[in-house]
Amino acid sequence: MIFIIAIVNESDRMEGGEGGETISDIHNYLDTFNKEIQTGDQGPTADVAQVFVDESGQYFYQNVDGTQQQMVVVSSDGGDASEGESGGAEGSVMLNTEEDSINDDGDSLSQSRVALGEDGTLQVIPSMQQGEGNNQVVLNTGDNNQIVTIVPSSTNPGEVSYVLIVEQSSDADKDDTVYDFNEPDEGLSYESGDEDEKKMMRIIHKKSQTVTQAHMCNYCNYTSPKRYLLSRHMKSHSEERPHKCSVCERGFKTLASLQNHVNTHTGIKPHRCKYCESTFTTSGELVRHVRYIHTHEKPHKCPDCDYASVELSKLKRHMRCHSGERPYQCPHCTYASPDTFKLKRHLRIHTGEKPYECEICHARFTQSNSLKAHKLIHTGNKPVYACELCPTTCGRKTDLRIHVQKLHTSDKPLKCKKCGKAFPDRYTFKQHNKSHEGEKCFKCELCPYASTSARHLESHMLVHTEQKPYQCDQCDQAFRQKQLLKRHQNLYHNPEYIPPMPREKTQECPECGKAFRHKGNLIRHMAIHDPDASAQEKAQALKIGRQKRLQLINGQQVEMYTSEVDEDDIMAVDGQDGNQYVVLEVIQLQDGEGHVMMSDGIPVTDTSLDGTGVGGVLAASPLMVPEAITHDAITADGIVDGPCLVEESALLGLQTKKQEVKTEIGAEAKKEAQKEMETCFGFDDEDEGQIHLEFGE
DNA sequence: ACGTACTGCGCCCTCTGCTGGTTTTTT
DNA sequence: AAAAAAACCAGCAGAGGGCGCAGTACGT
Numbered sequence: 001m002i003f004i005i006a007i008v009n010e011s012d013r014m015e016g017g018e019g020g021e022t023i024s025d026i027h028n029y030l031d032t033f034n035k036e037i038q039t040g041d042q043g044p045t046a047d048v049a050q051v052f053v054d055e056s057g058q059y060f061y062q063n064v065d066g067t068q069q070q071m072v073v074v075s076s077d078g079g080d081a082s083e084g085e086s087g088g089a090e091g092s093v094m095l096n097t098e099e100d101s102i103n104d105d106g107d108s109l110s111q112s113r114v115a116l117g118e119d120g121t122l123q124v125i126p127s128m129q130q131g132e133g134n135n136q137v138v139l140n141t142g143d144n145n146q147i148v149t150i151v152p153s154s155t156n157p158g159e160v161s162y163v164l165i166v167e168q169s170s171d172a173d174k175d176d177t178v179y180d181f182n183e184p185d186e187g188l189s190y191e192s193g194d195e196d197e198k199k200m201m202r203i204i205h206k207k208s209q210t211v212t213q214a215h216m217c218n219y220c221n222y223t224s225p226k227r228y229l230l231s232r233h234m235k236s237h238s239e240e241r242p243h244k245c246s247v248c249e250r251g252f253k254t255l256a257s258l259q260n261h262v263n264t265h266t267g268i269k270p271h272r273c274k275y276c277e278s279t280f281t282t283s284g285e286l287v288r289h290v291r292y293i294h295t296h297e298k299p300h301k302c303p304d305c306d307y308a309s310v311e312l313s314k315l316k317r318h319m320r321c322h323s324g325e326r327p328y329q330c331p332h333c334t335y336a337s338p339d340t341f342k343l344k345r346h347l348r349i350h351t352g353e354k355p356y357e358c359e360i361c362h363a364r365f366t367q368s369n370s371l372k373a374h375k376l377i378h379t380g381n382k383p384v385y386a387c388e389l390c391p392t393t394c395g396r397k398t399d400l401r402i403h404v405q406k407l408h409t410s411d412k413p414l415k416c417k418k419c420g421k422a423f424p425d426r427y428t429f430k431q432h433n434k435s436h437e438g439e440k441c442f443k444c445e446l447c448p449y450a451s452t453s454a455r456h457l458e459s460h461m462l463v464h465t466e467q468k469p470y471q472c473d474q475c476d477q478a479f480r481q482k483q484l485l486k487r488h489q490n491l492y493h494n495p496e497y498i499p500p501m502p503r504e505k506t507q508e509c510p511e512c513g514k515a516f517r518h519k520g521n522l523i524r525h526m527a528i529h530d531p532d533a534s535a536q537e538k539a540q541a542l543k544i545g546r547q548k549r550l551q552l553i554n555g556q557q558v559e560m561y562t563s564e565v566d567e568d569d570i571m572a573v574d575g576q577d578g579n580q581y582v583v584l585e586v587i588q589l590q591d592g593e594g595h596v597m598m599s600d601g602i603p604v605t606d607t608s609l610d611g612t613g614v615g616g617v618l619a620a621s622p623l624m625v626p627e628a629i630t631h632d633a634i635t636a637d638g639i640v641d642g643p644c645l646v647e648e649s650a651l652l653g654l655q656t657k658k659q660e661v662k663t664e665i666g667a668e669a670k671k672e673a674q675k676e677m678e679t680c681f682g683f684d685d686e687d688e689g690q691i692h693l694e695f696g697e
Numbered sequence: 698a699c700g701t702a703c704t705g706c707g708c709c710c711t712c713t714g715c716t717g718g719t720t721t722t723t724t
Numbered sequence: 725a726a727a728a729a730a731a732c733c734a735g736c737a738g739a740g741g742g743c744g745c746a747g748t749a750c751g752t
Contacts, residue, residue, distance in 0.1 A: 254748085255699080257745090261745075283700090288742085311704085314741080341708070366735070367736070369710090369712075395731080395733085397713085
């Protein structure tokens with residue numbers, strides 16, 4: 001049931017109004033509205049009351065709870081009103097003040113009451129403002145005469161489509177009535193729980209003695225004091241687009257819209273920026289442009305942060321980052337986006353679409369910026385992001401950030417294992433480490449031995465502790481190095497072992513013309529042409545220190561010397577690297593090349609003496625079959641000349657004499673050496689017979 | 698009816714930052 | 725030679741700027 005009250009000013013009615021509205025016009029409009037409601041185009045139904053005509057022609061005003069009030073027709077306008085297009089019997093009625101009002105006891109009942117206030121104006125009375133016995137509709141016929149026009153329903157006989165209340169006032173022209181549809185404060189207002197009802201019925205009479213018109217949009221909150229304005233507004237709810245573009249046939253609601261559109265075809269942009277050369281189709285675009293580019297005026301402020309925007313829509317978009325709202329759900333995965341663009345961009349993952357192509361290499365990308373970054377590879381105009389803390393440069397800012405994170409920030413200071421110094425970050429730590437490069441920081445506490453690596457020092461310490469952790473599982477032999485164990489197993493326990501072929505000797509001494517296969521041996525040999533006295537002293541100190549043994553006595557670590565060594569008993573071999581090698585036993589070999597060997601039979605070859613300071617390299621020489629264990633390979637100067645084998649324990653830095661050397665070797669060690677010398681080549685092929693070992697200075 | 702100010706929506710762009718895989722350099 | 729570190733690179737998402745354009749409000 002529809003029940004609409006519209007109030008118009010009599011003067012408007014009589015004069016046709018500015019917009020030409022007459023009662024008939026209003027009827028037409030309301031009737032249109034009614035029809036739309038009936039066809040379902042419009043949702044609201046005013047269930048608060050209805051007016052109907054009974055069989056005898058009496059008009060009744062009925063509330064939803066069934067209570068009724070009779071309305072008596074006191075005059076018949078018959079004129080404009082009767083000419084309405086509602087199609088039903090129309091007439092003006094005056095609400096009867098005396099009628100048999102039926103008790104109402106519900107709020108909804110009173111919601112639609114129309115009454116005359118003490119000031120003589122027609123008012124709609126909200127339930128809370130109705131006093132006892134005040135439930136009657138009153139119409140004063142004094143100076144102000146309100147006529148209620150009832151339009152019966154065309155589809156449901158006996159029902160009323162709407163009621164039109166027309167005020168006839170002697171001073172209507174002076175009317176300054178304000179209808180406030182949003183602030184129902186001081187006036188009497190109609191209130192309903194239904195928002196749509198409010199649209200129709202909320203009328204507040206504020207300060208006037210008279211009632212003037214209220215033109216309300218039935219689709220939205222729009223109201224206007226002028227009928228023609230409402231009429232114009234109603235076009236916005238219409239889908240009618242009478243203004244057609246001659247170019248693309250597209251229709252527009254307004255001529256202005258069409259003109260703007262046509263300008264997009266013609267390229268006409270009449271609005272020129274006074275600050276720059278930009279031109280725009282509409283003045284609004286120009287204003288916005290000026291705000292964005294020139295004045296930076298940002299009227300829309302975020303209440304939660306400092307953000308401000310030129311456009312409200314941007315602020316709304318921004319607010320989603322505070323609220324976390326993500327209205328745009330991806331149909332293929334759980335991702336939801338705060339705006340349409342991000343969703344669209346995201347969807348490329350699922351569609352595989354890569355709209356951005358590099359014209360040089362035709363690589364394709366999902367995002368324009370990816371292409372942009374990619375193109376820099378071709379152009380060579382790569383930006384350089386230089387680290388402020390070191391000389392490093394990165395091609396991307398984000399990579400520089402990672403660099404700074406990894407190299408220049410550290411939770412705790414990094415301590416140098418070589419010298420104990422602490423450094424605030426990885427970069428300074430690494431720089432410091434370089435200062436130790438080549439430096440033998442890992443020093444033995446028992447002898448002058450020093451190494452560049454802790455691992456080698458650990459290995460060296462086995463000498464002092466007399467440990468041989470690498471035990472052969474097939475015999476009772478044990479070794480200090482894994483490589484030695486492997487060689488032993490090859491030689492003694494692996495019948496299928498085939499030693500590699502010997503290589504050509506290419507290193508020739510410029511002094512004496514002697515040839516060596518390995519450069520290190522040549523270097524070592526060269527030392528005999530220029531012996532270093534200080535090196536010999538160092539070697540002697542090392543030799544003495546090497547005799548120290550650590551033993552646990554009563555739970556305490558005690559340093560002990562294994563034997564007395566006569567300084568004169570030791571023979572030193574000097575490499576040009578400054579390292580010295582003590583020869584305790586020398587064996588002449590067939591290939592004529594000098595190989596200093598350890599007790600385990602490992603021959604010292606070229607790079608062992610290459611002066612790098614890294615450490616000697618011991619290499620197996622497969623065809624270096626020992627002819628005999630001889631001391632003759634040592635020259636008169638005490639220098640090894642030619643193939644020889646040296647006890648591991650003899651790799652010390654002191655000079656000795658060949659006869660005494662033998663006495664330095666324990667009987668057991670000598671026996672072991674003898675045995676190993678016979679099979680001094682036993683490394684696997686893949687090892688190439690090389691293991692790394694450091695020599696103390 | 699016309700002109701203009703203004704609004705809202707949509708599109709595209711840029712900048713930014715994070716992530717993870719790949720390649721290069723260093724150890 | 726291999727492992728680790730560093731640098732490089734593509735993919736992707738968050739946030740915001742700027743503009744095109746249709747539509748609305750409103751004064752004249």
